[in-house]
Amino acid sequence: MRTVIFRTIAPYLAALMVLFSIFVLLRGHNEPGGGFIGGLIAASAFAIYGIACGVAAVRRAITFHPMSISAAGLFLAGLSGLPSLFTGQPFMTSQWWYVHMLGVEVPLSTPLFFDIGVYLVVVGSISSIALALEERESD
Amino acid sequence: MEAAFAILIGMFFTVAVYLLMSRQLVRVLLGIAILGNAVNLLIFTSGRLLREVPPVIPEALQVPEGTIANPLPQALILTAIVISFSFFAFLLVLSFRAYQELGTDNTVEMRVAEPTGETAPPQGY
Amino acid sequence: MAASDYSVDLSQAMRMDAVPPGDWLMIAPLVITILGGALCLMARKNTDSQPKIAIIFLTLLVLACAGLLARVLDKGVLTMVAGNWLPPFGIAFTVDAMGATLALTSSIVALAAAVFGINDIDSSGRRYGFYPFLLLLMTGVCGAFLTGDIFNLYVWFEVLLISSFGLLVLGNERAQLDGAVKYALLNIIATTLFLIATGLLYGILGTLNMADIARKTASSGVDGPLMTVAVLYFLAFAMKAAAFPVNFWLPASYHTPRIVVAAVFAGLLTKVGVYALLRIFGLLMPEARLVLSDLIAVVAIATMLTGVIGALAQTDLRRLLGYLVISGIGSMLAGLAMGTGPAMAGAIFYAVHSILVMTALYMTAGVMRGLGGSYSLRELGGLYRASPLLAAAFLMLAFAVSGLPPFSGFWPKVLLVDAALRDGHGWIAGAILLTGLLTTIAVGRVWIYAFWRGGAEGTADGQLTASLAVPREVGGAAVWMPIALLLGLVVIIGLQPEFMMQVAQRGASTLVEPLGYLRSVFGDIVQ
Numbered sequence: 001m002r003t004v005i006f007r008t009i010a011p012y013l014a015a016l017m018v019l020f021s022i023f024v025l026l027r028g029h030n031e032p033g034g035g036f037i038g039g040l041i042a043a044s045a046f047a048i049y050g051i052a053c054g055v056a057a058v059r060r061a062i063t064f065h066p067m068s069i070s071a072a073g074l075f076l077a078g079l080s081g082l083p084s085l086f087t088g089q090p091f092m093t094s095q096w097w098y099v100h101m102l103g104v105e106v107p108l109s110t111p112l113f114f115d116i117g118v119y120l121v122v123v124g125s126i127s128s129i130a131l132a133l134e135e136r137e138s139d
Numbered sequence: 140m141e142a143a144f145a146i147l148i149g150m151f152f153t154v155a156v157y158l159l160m161s162r163q164l165v166r167v168l169l170g171i172a173i174l175g176n177a178v179n180l181l182i183f184t185s186g187r188l189l190r191e192v193p194p195v196i197p198e199a200l201q202v203p204e205g206t207i208a209n210p211l212p213q214a215l216i217l218t219a220i221v222i223s224f225s226f227f228a229f230l231l232v233l234s235f236r237a238y239q240e241l242g243t244d245n246t247v248e249m250r251v252a253e254p255t256g257e258t259a260p261p262q263g264y
Numbered sequence: 265m266a267a268s269d270y271s272v273d274l275s276q277a278m279r280m281d282a283v284p285p286g287d288w289l290m291i292a293p294l295v296i297t298i299l300g301g302a303l304c305l306m307a308r309k310n311t312d313s314q315p316k317i318a319i320i321f322l323t324l325l326v327l328a329c330a331g332l333l334a335r336v337l338d339k340g341v342l343t344m345v346a347g348n349w350l351p352p353f354g355i356a357f358t359v360d361a362m363g364a365t366l367a368l369t370s371s372i373v374a375l376a377a378a379v380f381g382i383n384d385i386d387s388s389g390r391r392y393g394f395y396p397f398l399l400l401l402m403t404g405v406c407g408a409f410l411t412g413d414i415f416n417l418y419v420w421f422e423v424l425l426i427s428s429f430g431l432l433v434l435g436n437e438r439a440q441l442d443g444a445v446k447y448a449l450l451n452i453i454a455t456t457l458f459l460i461a462t463g464l465l466y467g468i469l470g471t472l473n474m475a476d477i478a479r480k481t482a483s484s485g486v487d488g489p490l491m492t493v494a495v496l497y498f499l500a501f502a503m504k505a506a507a508f509p510v511n512f513w514l515p516a517s518y519h520t521p522r523i524v525v526a527a528v529f530a531g532l533l534t535k536v537g538v539y540a541l542l543r544i545f546g547l548l549m550p551e552a553r554l555v556l557s558d559l560i561a562v563v564a565i566a567t568m569l570t571g572v573i574g575a576l577a578q579t580d581l582r583r584l585l586g587y588l589v590i591s592g593i594g595s596m597l598a599g600l601a602m603g604t605g606p607a608m609a610g611a612i613f614y615a616v617h618s619i620l621v622m623t624a625l626y627m628t629a630g631v632m633r634g635l636g637g638s639y640s641l642r643e644l645g646g647l648y649r650a651s652p653l654l655a656a657a658f659l660m661l662a663f664a665v666s667g668l669p670p671f672s673g674f675w676p677k678v679l680l681v682d683a684a685l686r687d688g689h690g691w692i693a694g695a696i697l698l699t700g701l702l703t704t705i706a707v708g709r710v711w712i713y714a715f716w717r718g719g720a721e722g723t724a725d726g727q728l729t730a731s732l733a734v735p736r737e738v739g740g741a742a743v744w745m746p747i748a749l750l751l752g753l754v755v756i757i758g759l760q761p762e763f764m765m766q767v768a769q770r771g772a773s774t775l776v777e778p779l780g781y782l783r784s785v786f787g788d789i790v791q
Contacts, residue, residue, distance in 0.1 A: 036221075071305030071396070078298040081291075088282035091291040091357075092346045129228065159453065164445070171452060178459050185467025212466070215415060219459060222422045226452055229429055233448060237441040251442040252520050260579040260641050261713060261721060 002052065010052030017045035025119050026112075035115035039122025046123075047130040055135045058127075066128035073120025080113035144184040151177035164234045164244040171230065175223035179216045186212030278348045286335055290344050290357045292328035293367060293406035296321055301399035311390040315382050318395040322375040325402065329368040336364045337767070341774060341784035343412060351785050352473030358412025358785055362612050362771030366539055367409040369616045372753070373531045373623045374402045376746035377524050380627055383742045384524040389434050397434075398528065401427035408536050412785065414462055414548075415472045417540065421455055421504075428533060431525045432517065443517035450513040454503035461496035468493065475785035477548045478778055486551040494552035497544050498560070504537030505593050508566035514590060515574065519582035519639075523630035526582060530589045531623035535615045538596045545600060546608060546775030553603055561601035565695040568594030572702040581629050581639040581710065585622065588665060588706070591699055592618040595680060598692050602683050608772035610679030613764055617672040617757065621664045624750035628658050631743055632714055642721045644714040655715040657751055662707035664754045667700040671758035675765065 021041035028034030050058040062069070084093035096109045155177055158170030186209040194210040196203050238244045241251060274280070300321025304314050336342055336359055345354035378398060385394045404424025411417050428451075432444045466472055468489050469480050481490065499510070506514040514534070518526050545553035545560075553560070571591025578584040592614065599611025629639065631654055636644040648655040664671035677696060684693035757764050774781050 065308070067308060068306050071302040071308075075299060075302035075306070078295055078302065081295065085285065085288055088285075090283050090344045090346055090348055091288070091295075093348050167449060171449070171456075174453070174456050178456055178463060181460060182463035182466070185463045187467075215463075215466075218415075218419060222419075225426065226422075226448075229426070230448055230452070233429075233433065233441065233444055236436070237445050240438045240441050246445075249442050249445065252439045252446075253516055258579060258642070259577065260709070 007052050010049055014045040014049040017048070018042050021045065021119075025115060028115055029109070029111060035118030036122055039119040040126060042119070042123045043126035043130060046127040047134070050131055050134045055131050058131060062127075066124045066131065068124070070121050070124025070128070073117045073122075073124060075117075076120065077114050077117025080110045080117060083110055140188045141184055144180065144188065148177055148180050148184065151180060162245050162247050164238070164246060167246070168227070168230055168234060172223075172227055175219070175227070179219055179223075182212050182215050182219065277350055277353070279345065279350055280348075283344065287342060287344050289328055289332040289335055290342055290359050290410060292332070293325055293371070293410065294403055296325050296328060297399045297403040297406065300324075301396045301403065304399060305393065305396040308391055308393065308396075311387040314390050314395045315378065318378045318399060319375065321399060322371065322378050322402070325371040325406075326368070326375055329364065329371045329406070332359060333361070333364040333368050333767070336361050337770065341780050343784045352471050352476035355416050356412035356473055356475070356785060357410050358475065358781065359410050360771060360774040360781060361767055362539070362542065362774065363409040365612065365616060365767050365771060366535065366619075367406045369619045370405050370409070370532050370535075371402065373619055373750070374398060374405075374528065376623065376627070376749050377528045379742055380524045380527070380630075380746040383740075384522055384630060385434075389522065392434055393430055394434055394525075397427045397430040401431065401528070401532075403427075405532050405536055409539060412474050413472055414465070414474055414477065417543075418455065418459055418462055421458065421536070421540075424533070424536065425451055425455060428529065431528070432521050434522060434525060437520070440520045443520035446513050447517035450503065450510075454500050454510075457496055457500035457503070461493050461500060464489070464496070465493045473785065474543070474548060475778075475782050479782055479786075481549050481551065486549060486555070490549065491552060491555065494545070494549050494556065497549075498541070498556060501537045501541045501544070502563065502597075505534045505541065505597075506537070506567075506590050507593055507597060508563050508570055511567065511570070511590050511593075515583055515586045518586040518589070519580060523582070523626060523633065527623045527626035527630070530585065530626050531619045534589060534593055535596075535619055538593060538600075538611070538615055541597070541600055542608065542611060542775060546603070546772075547778050547781065550603075553600070557601050557603060560597055561689070561692060564594045564597035564601050565692065566594070567591070567597060568695055568699040569702075572699050572706060575706040576702065579641050581632065581641065581644070581714075582626070584641075584706065584710065585625050585629060588625075588703065589618070589622050591703060592622070592665075594699065595677070595696055598684070598696060599680055602680075602687055602689060602692065603776075604683055604687060605769065605772050605776045606679055606686075607683035608775050609765070609768040610676045610683060612771045613679060613768040614673075614676035616764065616768070617664070617676055617754075620750050620753050620757075621661055621673065624747055624754065625658075625661050625665060627743075627747050627750070628654065628661060631747070632658070634743075636714065636720075641710065641713045645717050645719040645721070646715075648715040655711070657747060658715065659711055660751060660755065662704075662711055664758065665707060666704040668704065669758065670755075672754045672761075672764075674758060675761040676768075679765075679768075 021038040024033040024041060025035055025038035028038065046058050046062065049061070081092040083095045084090065087095065094109055094111050096107060099106045099108055151173055155170045155174035158166045158173065161167055189208050192205070192207055194203065194207040234244065237249070241249055243249060300317060303317050307313050307317060341358060341360045343356055343358045345351055345356045347354055378395065381394055401424050404420045404427060407420030407423065408417055411420060429444065429448055432447060433440055465477070469477055471477055471480065486494065503510040518529055568591050571587050571594060574587035575584045575591065578587060596611045596614050599607045599614065632644065632647060633639050635647055635650050635654070638644055660671060664673045667673040667677040677700060681693045681696055684690065684696070
């Protein structure tokens with residue numbers, strides 16, 4: 001698998017896939033997409049990078065252990081249900097904030113943070129499985 | 140249409156139950172996978188089959204126009220698929236590890252936790 | 265776009281009134297365990313801080329569940345619908361006295377296990393995630409007790425199942441893998457049966473909200489298709505609860521993991537199955553319970569007797585206790601079979617008692633192993649001299665599990681036997697009393713062999729074996745505190761049963777007379 005062409009193209013391909021996964025994540029509120037499918041795309045990007053350049057390179061590139069990424073996502077998703085406590089609404093009721101940034105109205109909402117949490121959970125858990133399997137192959 | 144689907148689901152269950160009764164762990168796993176798919180089809184059919192438009196609200200409207208397909212079974216199936224996928228992955232790894240450690244994938248021969256010929260507890264006081 | 269911009273009348277789809285902050289206690293158990301589990305997972309390399317995080321969050325969980333129970337006793341059944349969608353469309357959390365009591369008992373047991381785990385789980389076990397799995401297991405257990413939506417119940421079952429897989433294989437020994445294969449396969453088949461039944465139920469009634477199902481079955485009656493669903497539910501949850509013909513996964517797996525994991529499993533997992541049976545046949549389909557009551561009674565008696573006879577035949581202490589778990593399930597099912605208010609109250613009370621006493625017994629077994637070096641009744645002996653305190657603790661728990669006064673096991677059996685005699689089910693009462701007698705023999709024999717006799721098999725009576733002259737390390741406060749906590753509750757409930765009696769009767773009255781439950785979900789429109 002470690003041909004010159006693949007090894008040269010893999011970092012660019014992986015970067016492009018991660019970028020695309022974030023695009024899919026953000027458009028997910030009203031259109032097809034979302035955290036789960038975005039997370040799968042990002043995890044497959046890490047898997048491709050791992051096949052081409054070795055698991056150690058991926059682990060260096062993502063800095064944190066995949067399970068920690070997963071845990072952070074779970075934490076964020078859990079927290080995103082809480083803001084409605086302060087508005088007298090039940091758990092997980094969506095809250096919206098409209099932030100004006102550089103002349104553009106950016107809608108921020110708790111479903112967005114929930115989706116980012118899901119994204120991180122999926123990225124973390126799937127890539128930790130994929131990396132563990134790739135590691136075993138190399139022994 | 141529902142009747143045809145019911146027969147198909149019945150066939151899925153038949154195959155799944157047959158495989159689940161096998162002694163070979165790999166076959167049991169295949170049975171679990173087919174069982175999961177049978178359930179998904181079952182939920183899909185319970186939500187009634189309609190040739191209607193997908194439940195997406197057009198851009199300018201607040202509520203969908205006309206009849207739409209039932210979105211709830213699809214949400215339920217999505218949940219069930221994710222769960223059965225993760226269970227299947229876990230079972231696959233577990234069976235592989237068990238095969239490595241125990242040296243068999245025959246469920247009848249897996250007697251490490253419950254050894255045959257255990258002695259009875261001490262009698263009398 | 266703010267909500268007010270919509271031209272649609274939202275009051276037709278949403279609850280518009282504000283939710284009092286106290287109602288958030290319904291969600292608090294889930295939020296606390298998820299956040300705590302995530303924090304423990306992030307601290308995976310820092311194995312010293314994990315127990316601290318877990319104990320802090322589980323203490324919060326106990327407080328939240330206690331607050332929830334107080335609120336339910338004060339205000340009646342509580343409902344919160346996620347996202348404010350009007351039931352039956354939103355996912356509802358509906359908490360009655362039964363759910364809140366069981367959640368509180370489970371969280372106390374989980375706290376005890378987290379403390380016990382400080383000693384029992386080494387740093388490699390912590391890196392493999394004992395504490396995160398324990399917290400996420402509690403997410404599943406509490407979610408199952410508190411939810412008011414049957415598909416949501418399925419999801420919580422899966423959450424607790426996948427966490428239990430992680431706990432079960434912690435350590436990766438040969439026997440564990442063998443036990444885990446059987447546990448995993450049979451439990452997955454059981455949850456799949458649950459899902460099949462739920463799919464069919466949705467096809468028949470077109471709803472998944474428990475209160476809505478109860479309302480619809482009450483008005484339409486139970487016909488052929490609904491009976492099929494009821495029987496499927498009975499099979500699925502009987503498998504989960506390890507009832508008689510489908511109990512074989514429990515003795516095959518519960519003795520394989522670390523003892524603290526076995527303690528948590530013995531306390532919690534089967535009771536979640538019993539809870540689901542009580543909820544479905546008590547609240548959702550009372551008519552189906554009437555039709556099936558003879559079958560349930562036969563299954564209950566067979567479960568009691570096979571459990572206790574199995575316990576009599578075991579040499580391994582952990583397997584003996586596993587069979588006692590099964591035997592206890594039979595008593596709870598007997599309450600369900602009779603179905604009257606006092607009988608259901610007995611079943612709920614018995615579940616609380618069984619959660620506390622089985623966990624404490626497994627933990628005590630762990631200490632006995634630490635002192636005597638084995639779980640085998642043949643190799644244990646002379647422990648009374650090694651630790652009289654432990655001997656006393658085990659004897660009290662043995663009395664409690666057999667249903668002898670003055671401990672917690674006595675009162676639920678009184679309720680059940682009394683209900684059986686009142687309804688003319690003398691044979692159920694007889695079976696419960698016979699099971700109590702046989703249980704006394706089984707655990708009494710453990711006490712006599714492990715504690716009272718001088719040494720292991722082969723040593724002359726009255727002499728100490730060399731290995732016991734120097735007792736092994738049994739750990740300090742981390743081992744004794746959880747056992748003392750659970751034992752204290754067993755004794756207090758035994759001496760002062762009024763509070764538990766009242767709570768169990770409140771829980772049972774919601775099942776027998778579900779109007780309060782329905783009104784909590786749908787408001788006063790329900791007649």
